[in-house]
Amino acid sequence: MILTVDVGNTRIKAAVFEGDKLLQHFVFMKEELQKNIENILKKFINTSHLVVASVGNVEKQAFLKFEKEVVVYFISHNDSFPFVNGYETPKTLGIDRMVLAAGATFQFPGKNRLVIDAGTCVTFDFVNENDKYLGGAIAPGLQLRYKSLHDFTAKLPLLSLESPKDLVGNSTSQSIHSGVVNGLVYEIDGFIDEYRGLCSNFIIILTGGDTEFLAKRLKNTIFANSNFLLESLNQTFQYKIKND
Ligand SMILES: Nc1ncnc2c1ncn2[C@@H]1O[C@H](COP(=O)(O)OP(=O)(O)OP(=O)(O)O)[C@@H](O)[C@H]1O
Ligand SMILES: CC(C)(CO)[C@@H](O)C(=O)NCCC(=O)O
Ligand SMILES: [K+]
Secondary structure (H helix, E strand, O other): OEEEEEEOOOOEEEEEEEOOEEEEEEEEOHHHHHHHHHHHHHHOOOOOEEEEEEOOOOOOHHHHHHHHOOEEEEOOOOOOOOOEEOOOOHHHOOHHHHHHHHHHHHHOOOOEEEEEEEOOEEEEEEEOOOOEEEEEEEEEOHHHHHHHHHHOOOOOOOOOOOOOOOOOOOOHHHHHHHHHHHHHHHHHHHHHHHHHHHOOOEEEEEEOOOHHHHHOOOOOOOEEOOOHHHHHHHHHHHHHHHHO
16 A cells, blocks of 8 residues: 655645555645654555655655655656656756646546646646646645735735625625636636647646636536546556656
């Protein structure tokens, strides 16, 4: 069994896999890392590897503590990936984006693939049908949009995510909900339309903490899977073992 851990900028996501099968997944905050990993390893005593992909600021030591029980491995830019990296600054490319691009390459061979990860940031990652990773986009996520409207103005309240009642926001809160939610939905649909105009045979994957909320609001047909990063991390690690 393999325990995969995705350290994001807001939360930590983890999942235990047996082969390709996801047995259970977990979401927790950075402060609860030790306790959660301990409990997971206690529950899944046959776990042999702990595989980490991190873009957040958690010390490696927090994972290395478990080295007595499992092999701890940090996925990095030095691993083998199933695509050619066409990013002009490959060393600054987020490891989460690389893992997502790898997962898309494994799961949808021969397609033009666009992965959208709606978390703290919304990232777009494009792998073309020749397995070349070309890059994409980085934009603020839903929570970050609410927060920045409040943090950088005098009068705007900090609201939490809510479905806007209408396109036309008829109050301060409804205007904010419309701006944040409708804004991001139009943005994602707009990106998808533009990408689809570039080439045919496109598959769109949506993942991240806001997957469910966004998926039902998009006009485009997408493949929604909030566990896509963890599944991709498991596949990337299997691929690495095979290529070692
Ligand atoms: N319980 C929750 N706590 C925080 N955010 C949540 C929760 N449930 C859903 N969300 C949504 O998830 C989004 C954050 O996504 P996610 O947890 O995937 O981000 P993350 O951990 O920072 O990952 P990444 O850094 O890869 O984006 C927020 O915009 C928020 O709306
Ligand atoms: C964009 C985020 C924050 C998304 O999690 C992460 O992938 C990251 O820190 N990336 C580094 C910059 C880049 O990907 O080009
Ligand atoms: K993200």
